[in-house]
Structure formats: C-alpha cells, structure tokens
Amino acid sequence: MSALKARISDLPSPTGATPFADKVYTALRRIPVGRVITYAALARRINCRSPRAIGQALRTNPFAPEVPCHRVISSDLTPGGFQGKINGPVLAKKLRLLRSEGVTFTDGRLSDPARLIP
DNA sequence: TGTGGCGCGTAAT
DNA sequence: ATTACGCGCCACA
Numbered sequence: 001m002s003a004l005k006a007r008i009s010d011l012p013s014p015t016g017a018t019p020f021a022d023k024v025y026t027a028l029r030r031i032p033v034g035r036v037i038t039y040a041a042l043a044r045r046i047n048c049r050s051p052r053a054i055g056q057a058l059r060t061n062p063f064a065p066e067v068p069c070h071r072v073i074s075s076d077l078t079p080g081g082f083q084g085k086i087n088g089p090v091l092a093k094k095l096r097l098l099r100s101e102g103v104t105f106t107d108g109r110l111s112d113p114a115r116l117i118p
Numbered sequence: 119t120g121t122g123g124c125g126c127g128t129a130a131t
Numbered sequence: 132a133t134t135a136c137g138c139g140c141c142a143c144a
Contacts (some may be wrong), residue, residue: 018119018127018128020126020127020128021128038139038140039138039139039140040139040140043126043139043140048125048126048127049125049126050124050125050126050127050139050140051126051139051140052124052125052126052127052137052138052139053126053127053128053137053139054127054138054139055124055137055138055139056126056127056128056137056138056139057127057128057138058138059137059138061138069138071133071138072138073138074138074139074140075139075140075141076125076140077141079138080133080138080139081138081139082138083138084138085138086138086139091138094138
C-alpha cells in the first residue's frame with residue numbers, strides 16, 4: 001500500500017461542500033431575515049465574476065434553510081430558482097419561505113426593492 | 119420583450 | 132486534459 005495519506009486540500013471543505021460553495025454559504029449566513037440579495041451582488045461579495053457559479057453552488061445546498069439560499073433572487077427581481085427549479089411547487093416553497101419572513105412578490109417581481117441588499 | 123454570448127466552478131468523459 | 136452544463140446577467144436588436 002502506498003500514498004494513503006490524506007491531505008487537507010483533498011477534502012471538499014469543513015462543511016462537506018467545495019471550498020467555493022463554502023464561501024457562498026458563509027456569505028449567505030450574513031443575510032438577515034426579511035432581506036434578499038441577488039446572485040450578482042452575492043457573487044461580488046466573494047469576488048466571483050460569474051453569478052451562474054453561485055446558483056450552481058446553491059443548487060445543491062445541503063444546509064437549507066440553515067443557509068438561507070431562498071433569500072437569493074435574480075437581478076431582474078424575479079424569484080430565480082430553487083433546488084434546480086425555476087417554477088412549480090418547488091419554487092412555490094421558496095416563495096412561501098420568503099413570505100414567512102415578510103418578503104413578498106407582486107406580479108412575479110419583488111414587491112419592495114428596498115429589501116434588496118446591494 | 120426576445121435572443122445570444124459570456125464568465126466561472128463542477129461533474130463527467 | 133477536455134467537454135458539457137448550470138437557482139444567472141448583460142448587451143444588443
């Protein structure tokens with residue numbers, strides 16, 4: 001047998017996710033209840049130039065709702081997706097979660113843009 | 119409003 | 132090492 005020694009860098013991350021996803025989750029935990037942020041804005045916070053990568057990471061978020069991935073919406077103020085879905089009952093769940101936190105949507109768009117975090 | 123390309127991380131080949 | 136794909140975004144017509 002040989003080379004069975006594991007290195008820290010071999011491990012995904014302390015949380016079991018990739019290092020990148022870990023950054024996303026950490027940043028997300030700072031989003032307070034009743035407020036939302038866009039994928040783009042969240043990306044900027046971790047110096048990422050691709051909002052898409054954020055969604056990709058959140059898609060398989062294993063810590064919902066501990067990590068409030070439901071507080072992340074699209075740049076055009078539409079809900080965006082949830083667990084890989086952009087509509088249907090799954091997305092409805094996201095909307096319900098937000099509603100329980102005081103965040104509502106009017107005609108498919110965020111009712112109060114003031115709740116958006118820059 | 120609709121369409122296309124783009125940037126970046128991940129998983130699969 | 133390459134290829135393909137994804138809770139998106141911006142530019143342009």
